[in-house]
Amino acid sequence: MDFLKLVEEARTCRRFVENEPLTVEDVDFLLECARLAPCGRNAQELRFITVNAGETLDRLFSLTRWAGALKDWNGPVPGERPTAFIAVLMPERGGDILCFDAGIACQTIQLAATSRGWGDCIIYSFDRSKTHDLLNVDKAYKIALLIGLGVALEKRVVAPMPPDGSFVYWRDENQVHHVPKRPLAELIAGRF
């Protein structure tokens, strides 16, 4: 697939085909892609915890918060929930550069998931303390981000920025998820 098209299709996904769960091998493919991602000093300090099934999957889901901007939606309902999670860990005492590493790892995973028709949602809003305990995270690490994953159910599209400049994503009457993106001319702060 053309790379720009892949990036365009790699929109955040929050509704999944729950009866087609991702396998451990599927998640390992994503981690293999993250393994090869660039990182500061090539120190490779991130670690990953995967959750594929069972009570831990249900409990982890209950600790996550989805789509704060969609006020009339409380997150994916049973049957549309993620079928796997990846927790991205970084050393508790690491420098800021590890946040960049975590972001790059997450985007690599998002692109890899899209290349297979899967969807994912990078999640910053979750109960860190309870998730730390649930996943038995080593005290030397903290959870940077979670990624909820599954076979993509919802249609997501890039939208033009509305005249009022609102960047809030929205759903239309057909439940298509629209994500406004600024035009390139607005992003270029200088050319020399």
Ligand SMILES: Cc1cc2nc3c(=O)[nH]c(=O)nc-3n(C[C@H](O)[C@H](O)[C@H](O)COP(=O)(O)O)c2cc1C
């Ligand atoms: C660092 C980061 C944290 C995010 N945290 C959450 C979250 O806690 N819950 C959620 O539903 N979406 C979360 N998202 C998804 C964003 O809302 C989403 O990326 C944004 O709306 C733009 O949509 P797009 O990914 O389709 O471009 C997060 C995304 C990033 C990059």
